[in-house]
Amino acid sequence: MSVKKQTRAAENADPHELNNPVPRVLLGVILALVVWGVYYIFSANPNSVAGLGDRRDPATLVAAAPSENGVIDGKQLFTTACQSCHQASGQGLTGVFPPLAGAEWVTGDPAVLVQIVLHGLSGPIKVAGAQYNGMMPPFGEQFNDAELAAVLSYIRDAWGNGASAIEMATIRKAAGDQG
Structure with a gap:
């Protein structure tokens, strides 16, 4: 036998792909999912009241x-x-x-705190003995008077601050003074 014939006999056959189609079960599952998806899209009413959540009526x-x-x-x-x-x-x-906890401008004159939250603050400020130089955005456009009074009252009472609540009249007065 020649060397060429011996080498070929020792080699494995070249790999080739067989004609293996996708299993019919997998095709059936894919088709069922597509049919279900199309059905769901056409049967769902996106303008109706959501059936999830706590099921309260929108009027409530x-x-x-x-x-x-x-x-x-x-x-x-x-x-x-x-x-x-x-x-x-x-x-x-x-x-x-x-910090807001124990800060003198939080527990002190309510008008100062109202002005800071309404109109923001930028530049240096000394709080509890430490120097800060940053920028606080104004919240006068984001919150109405009642919301501002609620959040400022919470801040003045939380973390042991124990300061009095801020009334909406204080917010209105401060907004009118700068408006």
């Missing part, structure tokens, strides 16, 4: 929305708008955001 939700006479949760407003900078503990971030 509108009636329960806070109004000037309703109770607004100042802690919730603080959590959504202020906590990222001043922290849940009210201690702020050292050197970056001043």
